[in-house]
Amino acid sequence: MSRLQKSLERGEFVVTGEIGPPKGINVEATLKEASYLRGRVVAVNVTDNQSSVMRLGSLGVCVRLLQEGYEPIFQVTCRDRNRLALQSDILSAYVLGIRNVLALTGDHPALGDHPGSKPVFDLDSVSLLMAIRSLMEGKDLAGEELDGKPSDLFPGATVTPGADPLEPQLIKMEKKIEAGAKFFQTQAVYDPKVFENFMNQASKFEVPVLAGIVLIKSPAMARYMNENVPGVFVPDSIVKPLSEVSRKDRPKKSIELMAGLIKELRPLCQGVHIMAMGWERYVPELLDACELQAPM
């Protein structure tokens, strides 16, 4: 059983982090980013060709993390692989020691750096979760028997608490749970009221929810997210204080604001998922500021 699964089952308030593989094979910088998370998070997500930009694979970096003593969360999207490749890669991940898998539909390739590539989407997040459950039970999607079953995989999924309208998101969340999702990591949340409204409707599912936090580094980043990231809104209560300090003082101000946000979100959910986007070095300070201790 993965440490993530154990921690969630014990009812601990769980902190997870996230790193993005490099475009190329030099993983040192990525591992350096991960090193700031060591001992402070239960597990580290590794993104899968994030934003449809071709990079070093999630599986490769997950294995490097394992070798360095971290627990990875293998992100798997449906954009690039059909049902054979997805199932096969999940089995490969298992024999390499990976247990946590986050199932995502994935961005459309048209948004990335190979915009003319074939969008696969043979499965989607829901049917991928069904595939994982089927593998865990010892059968593939075609119903064929497996030689040895990866029964202690720990599948998770994502949800957007700020989606408008919220109703179809909640219906899909329920489908993901029905398909086997055991935990959720959310899209970035900045407004505790929006998150509270979401949790009021989602807590009945009784599946742990880790609130997503993308560290806001600058007012420009906040504006970019407001204009371009569906279901995410950074309110003035974050943008304004950040724009009132000098560039040099932004990290300090951002940590203060994000710590305040996490404290407000904490009673509403089962953990937080911190996406530092290159600001990993500030994560220990942020967790100290929210009085979140290193996991057991």
Place this chain on the structure above:
Amino acid sequence: MIVSEPKPTEELVDSLSGVDRVFILACGGCPVGCKSGGEERIAELADALSKAGKEIMGRAQIDFLCNKALVGSQLWYYLPQLRRSQGVLVVSCGIGVQAVAKMVDLPVFPANDTFSSGGMQGLWPSEERCAGCGDCILDLTGGICPITMCSKGLLNGTCGGQHDGRCEVDPERDCGWYLIYQRLKELGKLDNLKKIPPLRDFRKREVPGSQRRTTRWALEKGEIYEASRPTGTE
């Protein structure tokens, strides 16, 4: 010509569960040529549905259901029957089903599965698209096609890229699943969103050999006219 094949009767009856009063609307175009439509098929369907305990409120054949203007003007004559119906069984390709869904305020149910055409369509002057996936689920999606209206062809609802009802790929493009959500809400059928459809079978992208033969031959040998002639008028 767009190639379509009758759905198995059992699947049709299943899709109509809870819909007791049915209007049968058939296309007088391509389905007549590939024998998935025509007077004979309409009669068969009426018979099968009656046996399943459904009341047939009316039946009509319109040339061509892919043309919304024709559909709208012709359905005018059937308004009383339509008002008493709970759903419309549409005997056409996927475009026709979507066109009818836009013109009537009732749930629509596809009677056929549509395969890729590889040839010319009937009229099809509007925005509805059919990918010929061969596994029509327009009955679940309020008559809006998730394969062609969603940029990713997803089967299980909106992805994280839906933004103000638009798609992440292009701000000018509607999110197909957002439209489906709105439509199902209007129809009081939001429960449909909770259903998980079977995985797609990509073998069905190929037109079955038997159908390929039938439609080509029908066109070349004039069988299409034979098929469209009402039975018993030799």
